[in-house]
């Protein structure tokens with residue numbers, strides 16, 4: 001496995017592989033790898049000849065007061081995990097090479113970025129789509145892999161890839177969870193032991209929402225209220241949002257029908273965690 005920190009070297013390597021007729025799979029990450037990231041690599045490995053993973057803590061997707069400075073980093077450990085999962089090249093650019101003095105081009109997906117995390121983290125998705133567009137330009141992947149864990153991000157990137165005619169196929173893979181249901185996340189390492197226990201309430205509350213919908217509940221407000229009640233029982237929690245939206249435009253729904261995304265962001269102590277499920281309602285209960 002190679003580790004490449006130079007943008008033009010990375011682009012040259014891709015050119016060589018493409019000339020040999022090899023397909024390129026791409027897994028963009030911010031590092032501090034866990035099984036969620038590795039599941040993307042393992043699938044990429046099955047579909048494509050060369051798997052490239054970027055590790056880049058992208059400064060422009062963090063707002064003021066967010067955790068850019070303390071975001072966990074461990075390149076050595078990441079190299080071991082990525083290597084054993086089958087990554088061929090780690091692309092590890094520096095912020096000063098990605099955003100040199102005078103940098104002034106940004107990609108913004110309108111509408112889809114207004115609700116959910118876009119509402120509580122203004123500018124976040126502009127940072128994400130900008131870096132992913134740049135990475136696509138450098139790595140020129142055939143297929144890029146994203147996690148359902150960041151549901152809004154995946155939907156926005158799919159739209160960007162299509163709108164900008166990138167030619168990159170976007171695949172979204174299921175959320176990998178700990179045994180108690182907590183979605184794996186690099187940010188889970190911020191949690192104290194008791195916060196870690198409390199954090200499992202996020203997925204438990206989503207499972208409860210699913211149960212209510214399966215039993216016939218269609219009133220989005222009532223389902224949201226049920227999730228809220230469960231989460232509020234944990235004194236370490238502070239709810240950022242709990243929303244039920246359609247999966248096309250990400251707009252709040254009043255009545256649950258068709259396919260909906262149930263998404264939430266909750267602070268456990270000082271750590272902001274997100275999770276979601278997609279629920280399909282096939283036939284309405286009378």
Ligand code: AMP
Nearest residue numbers: 029030031036146147149150175176184
């Ligand atoms: P990050 O390093 O947090 O920016 O995540 C990089 C990629 O891994 C994104 O596409 C995430 O959605 C995906 N990812 C993060 N956590 C998980 C998880 N628990 N299960 C599946 N994919 C994940």
